[in-house]
Amino acid sequence: MSASMSKLFLFSRFSSIQHFQTLPKRAYATCVQTKALVYNEYGDPSKVVKCAEIKVDDLTSQSVRVQMLAAPINPADINTIQGVYPLKPDLPAVGGFEGVGKVVEVGKDVTDIKPGDIVLPAINTLGTWRNELVCSSHHVMSIPHDTPIVTAAGIKVNGCTAYRMLHDYVLLSKGDSIIQNASNSGAGQAVIQIAAALGINSINIIRDRPGIQELKNHLKSLGATLVFTEEEARTEEARKHLQSIPKPKLAFNAVGGKSVINLIKCLQPGSTIVTYGGMSRQPLMIPTASLIFNDIKLAGYWMSRWHEQNKQSPEAQQMIQQLCTWAKQGQLRPPQYSEVSFQDYHLAIERTMEGFTSSKQILRFES
Ligand SMILES: NC(=O)c1ccc[n+]([C@@H]2O[C@H](COP(=O)([O-])OP(=O)(O)OC[C@H]3O[C@@H](n4cnc5c(N)ncnc54)[C@H](OP(=O)(O)O)[C@@H]3O)[C@@H](O)[C@H]2O)c1
Structure with missing residues (x-):
């Protein structure tokens, strides 16, 4: 151009x-x-x-x-x-x-x-x-x-980002779980739907707002397994719901700041957090102990780099x-x-x- x-x-x-x-x-x-x-x-x-x-x-x-x-x-x-x-x-x-x-x-x-x-x-x-x-x-x-x-x-952008993040970091099988923040974003809604199409549970964190139940219902209609506000994710009630599915081993972060702590608390030891956005404009807050004792791994993802490196590859076409x-088939719909x-x-x-x-x-x- x-x-x-x-x-x-x-x-x-x-x-x-x-x-x-x-x-x-x-x-x-x-x-x-x-x-x-x-x-x-x-x-x-x-x-x-x-x-x-x-x-x-x-x-x-x-x-x-x-x-x-x-x-x-x-x-x-x-x-x-x-x-x-x-x-x-x-x-x-x-x-x-x-x-x-x-x-x-x-x-x-x-x-x-x-x-x-x-x-x-x-x-x-x-x-x-x-x-x-x-x-x-x-x-x-x-x-x-x-x-x-x-x-x-x-x-x-968002469809491919969700697809790659679900395929390239941790080997996921049907019944496994992932967790993400900014779940109502375009990318987040694509993650929910692709995870559902692959038989993977998604735990979705969003910011509270007027009309929150309507938004939660919408994300559930796309296939979200669990949806919590940032505040709810820290409660005992949420912990009980989380016990109904396997602990996630992969997290997607598009927010940064304190929001990452909510993701880390839910993860299995050895899990990976993929950061692909920084909507809060705050640096990631990662408890030191989670890296040392829980072996949490951090990764960053950029779709432009992936497309650049995989132009017209069979993997990109597939x-x-x-x-x-x-x-x-209606399994991947646009975000609202x-x-x-x-x-x-x-x-x-x-x-x-x-x-x-x-x-x-x-x-x-x-x-
Ligand atoms: N690395 C990559 O290759 C790649 C690819 C695709 C997208 N992204 C990134 O992913 C993010 C989402 O993109 P998108 O197109 O899906 O966006 P979008 O549809 O416009 O949605 C924006 C999201 O950001 C949240 N948000 C906005 N301001 C925030 C704040 N101050 N604190 C916390 N959350 C906030 C919104 O939540 P509310 O409704 O609560 O405001 C919403 O969930 C962006 O950072 C984008 O750059 C990166």
């Missing part, structure tokens, strides 16, 4: 949008434009992201034209725009790591993708928040056309196929979400940055 983005001619239909470069007059008639959510500098996403018309690259013999259908707004997108994420697209950049699109045209030498294919990004920085894009055919991957669209939009099959149009992108960005919303913001695009 970076090389082509730096050449972009951008202009705006909207008075508030910055003009990166004005097109020469004659080019207006021939140039294909698309609407996109663009940022021209790193900073507060609610200020720096603008809706703009950008030029779509010309189709080459090796490229494909994709009409975007849906794309979520994830915390990693927000952190990238803030400039605090390890991936730093060249500016100006289009937001969005993941999403789902439909191929509308392919270059003459493209053989593995055809018009009508439903595709996910195959690279980390495609810039999915736009109506249309042209990219190398190697930068997208086809998925089964009957995969539900909103679920597909979240497979590449994972995507399996996630799409579960999605089609709100669909948002381009006009409402400000609201969607702000809601993603608020806590306690329990709703993934999904951008839907114009065809």
